[in-house]
Amino acid sequence: MRDAEPASKAKRARHGVSTRDRLIAVALKLFTERGPDRVTTAQIADAAGINEGNLYYYFKTKxxxxxxxxxxxxxxxxxxxxxxxxxxxxxxxxxxxxxxxxxxxxxxxxxxxxxxxxxxxxxxxxxxxxxxxxxxxxxxxxxxxxxxxxxxxxxxxxxxxxxxxxxxxxxxxxxxxxxxxxxxxxxxxxxxxxxxxxxxxxxxxxxxxxxxxxxxxxxxxx
Amino acid sequence: MRDAEPASKAKRARHGVSTRDRLIAVALKLFTERGPDRVTTAQIADAAGINEGNLYYYFKTKxxxxxxxxxxxxxxxxxxxxxxxxxxxxxxxxxxxxxxxxxxxxxxxxxxxxxxxxxxxxxxxxxxxxxxxxxxxxxxxxxxxxxxxxxxxxxxxxxxxxxxxxxxxxxxxxxxxxxxxxxxxxxxxxxxxxxxxxxxxxxxxxxxxxxxxxxxxxxxxx
Structure with a gap:
């Protein structure tokens, strides 16, 4: 879980915001395709190309x-x-x-x-x-x-x-x-x-x- | 649980059908008042004046x-x-x-x-x-x-x-x-x-x- 957290505020400013936006875009796409009930956070993380621990850093729950x-x-x-x-x-x-x-x-x-x-x-x-x-x-x-x-x-x-x-x-x-x-x-x-x-x-x-x-x-x- | 079951078909014909109908009427009334999510089978049994075991004889679930x-x-x-x-x-x-x-x-x-x-x-x-x-x-x-x-x-x-x-x-x-x-x-x-x-x-x-x-x-x- 340690490496799920960006090392510094500066790093978060460079990478964090875009990861967050990417997660939202991926979630919207999957929710639209299958409905929130049939999509797991693991699938969202996978489709966004990050590990699930990293997703939890941004969003605690679906x-x-x-x-x-x-x-x-x-x-x-x-x-x-x-x-x-x-x-x-x-x-x-x-x-x-x-x-x-x-x-x-x-x-x-x-x-x-x-x-x-x-x-x-x-x-x-x-x-x-x-x-x-x-x-x-x-x-x-x-x-x-x-x-x-x-x-x-x-x-x-x-x-x-x-x-x-x-x-x-x-x-x-x-x-x-x-x-x-x-x-x-x-x-x-x-x-x-x-x-x-x-x-x-x-x-x-x-x-x-x-x-x-x-x-x-x-x-x-x- | 034993006495929850009417003793005979004849008894069921006399009492069972009406108990079943009463349970349905009571459930409809409570569902209408509060919504099925906020009504328990215990409350339905209670409002119908029977024990919960007896309710389960007629209806396994809400x-x-x-x-x-x-x-x-x-x-x-x-x-x-x-x-x-x-x-x-x-x-x-x-x-x-x-x-x-x-x-x-x-x-x-x-x-x-x-x-x-x-x-x-x-x-x-x-x-x-x-x-x-x-x-x-x-x-x-x-x-x-x-x-x-x-x-x-x-x-x-x-x-x-x-x-x-x-x-x-x-x-x-x-x-x-x-x-x-x-x-x-x-x-x-x-x-x-x-x-x-x-x-x-x-x-x-x-x-x-x-x-x-x-x-x-x-x-x-x-």
């Missing part, structure tokens, strides 16, 4: 790796929320937001697919998921408000509340649904497109003729 | 009780699927189907709320959930077809497929959503109404003026 990956997921959601151009009535603003959000979902898709076992083993994630959900909802509600003011969607306040809740349900659980109810375990890019389409389809019936014209014009130019 | 309750849930879904009057274009047929289905969900709500930990401990349920999901989808699709033919809903085939998938996602995961993302652990009847409203709201934007007139007339008479 759970610690899951939580660090969740930190990164959360940081990406934060960056999405901080990006500007939310203050728009352009339907493209919503489409862009949705796609950027699903790009994050794609990178961290194991969190969605293995949502059930993750929450069972790390109940502390509930609080953080709740916070992310609440913070993501606000900009979408703002966007919808702008679109409604611009005559692009026709929706009552009550319908909007029901719609927003359904958006969160479909956004979060479409991967579990595909897994449990459709038998899709290995997500492909086509499934990501399917997820985007499922969420989009919640909005489309509320689009006004004006918005549909705009969308048709967009489709014609691409 | 898991066995969960599976028997799942059998009953499945049987109720089967009865719903076998009931007639699905062959209708009347929007009331859909509303009735939805309500009957949610009455079943209400009785077995712990299965929905604790879906995540149940699947983690009983992965064999995946196959059965998949089968139930597939069988429930068919009558809803048929109902939608009748309503569309009668000019009550205006929806394309592609929109209908997307709608049906969203119906299953929202129907199955609204309870988990309320728990994980809204912090609702103890479901009240008002939450059941909320769930029905969330699923209904997926359909309402597709209703034609004819259907809306019908619904308004219905609302006026109640």
């Amino acid at each position: 759970q610690a790796l899951v939580l660090v990956i969740f930190d990164r997921f959360e940081a990406e959601v934060d960056r999405l929320l901080e990006s500007p151009r939310r203050d728009s009535a352009d339907p493209a603003a919503y489409a862009t937001f949705l796609r950027e959000w699903f790009e994050i979902v794609w990178s961290y898709r194991f969190l969605y697919r293995d949502f059930m076992s993750l929450l069972a083993t790390a109940p502390e994630l509930r609080r953080r998921i709740r916070a992310i959900s609440a913070r993501l909802r606000a900009p979408v509600k703002t966007l919808m408000g702008h679109m409604r003011a611009a005559g692009l969607i026709a929706i009552s306040d009550e319908e909007l509340d029901a719609l927003l809740a359904n958006v969160w349900i479909v956004s979060t659980y479409w991967v579990v649904y595909l897994d449990v109810q459709e038998g899709v375990r290995a997500l492909k890019k086509a499934h990501l497109e399917w997820g985007i389409k499922q969420v989009s389809s919640l909005f489309t019936p509320y689009l006004t003729p004006l918005a549909r014209e705009w969308l048709d014009a967009q489709a014609a130019t691409t | 898991q066995a009780l969960v599976l028997v309750i799942f059998d009953r849930f499945e049987a109720e879904v089967d009865r719903l699927l076998e009931s007639p009057r699905r062959d209708s274009a009347d929007p009331a047929a859909y509303a009735t189907f939805l309500r009957e289905w949610f009455e079943i969900v209400w009785s077995y709500r712990f299965l929905y709320r604790d879906f995540m930990s149940l699947l983690a401990t009983a992965p064999e349920l995946r196959r059965r959930i998949r089968a139930i999901s597939a069988r429930l989808r068919a009558p809803v699709k048929t109902l939608m077809g009748h309503m569309r033919a009668a000019g009550l809903i205006a929806i394309s085939d592609e929109e209908l497929d997307a709608l049906l998938a969203n119906v299953w996602i929202v129907s199955t995961y609204w309870v988990v959503y309320l728990d994980v993302q809204e912090g609702v652990r103890a479901l009240k009847k008002a939450h059941l109404e909320w769930g029905i409203k969330q699923v209904s709201s997926l359909f309402t934007p597709y209703l034609t003026p004819l259907a809306r007139e019908w619904l308004d007339a219905q609302a006026a008479t109640t």
Whole structure:
């Protein structure tokens, strides 16, 4: 175990950070391929080309790796929320937001697919998921408000509340649904497109003729 | 342990079946209140007024009780699927189907709320959930077809497929959503109404003026 610890802070600065990042990248890759339940720390160390003792220097448990990956997921959601151009009535603003959000979902898709076992083993994630959900909802509600003011969607306040809740349900659980109810375990890019389409389809019936014209014009130019 | 076994088949016929049923009812009640993870077989035996050895005569494990309750849930879904009057274009047929289905969900709500930990401990349920999901989808699709033919809903085939998938996602995961993302652990009847409203709201934007007139007339008479 002695040589698992880098000899000095300087050495750690040179080598430690990149080993840590490599371990996180390898863990994310293996978790995505097989799910955290079917990956051992020994396999992660092996795939990263280090010995297991060295892995334990960085991460005491597999759970610690899951939580660090969740930190990164959360940081990406934060960056999405901080990006500007939310203050728009352009339907493209919503489409862009949705796609950027699903790009994050794609990178961290194991969190969605293995949502059930993750929450069972790390109940502390509930609080953080709740916070992310609440913070993501606000900009979408703002966007919808702008679109409604611009005559692009026709929706009552009550319908909007029901719609927003359904958006969160479909956004979060479409991967579990595909897994449990459709038998899709290995997500492909086509499934990501399917997820985007499922969420989009919640909005489309509320689009006004004006918005549909705009969308048709967009489709014609691409 | 000796006296845990009913002395004869005749005695079992008189007392055994009812003890078994009582254990199932007590387990369902405690699972609903606290979730299977927080209920022990000792507590179930105690609440049923029998000793634990006697409980083991009927159910070897807590898991066995969960599976028997799942059998009953499945049987109720089967009865719903076998009931007639699905062959209708009347929007009331859909509303009735939805309500009957949610009455079943209400009785077995712990299965929905604790879906995540149940699947983690009983992965064999995946196959059965998949089968139930597939069988429930068919009558809803048929109902939608009748309503569309009668000019009550205006929806394309592609929109209908997307709608049906969203119906299953929202129907199955609204309870988990309320728990994980809204912090609702103890479901009240008002939450059941909320769930029905969330699923209904997926359909309402597709209703034609004819259907809306019908619904308004219905609302006026109640």
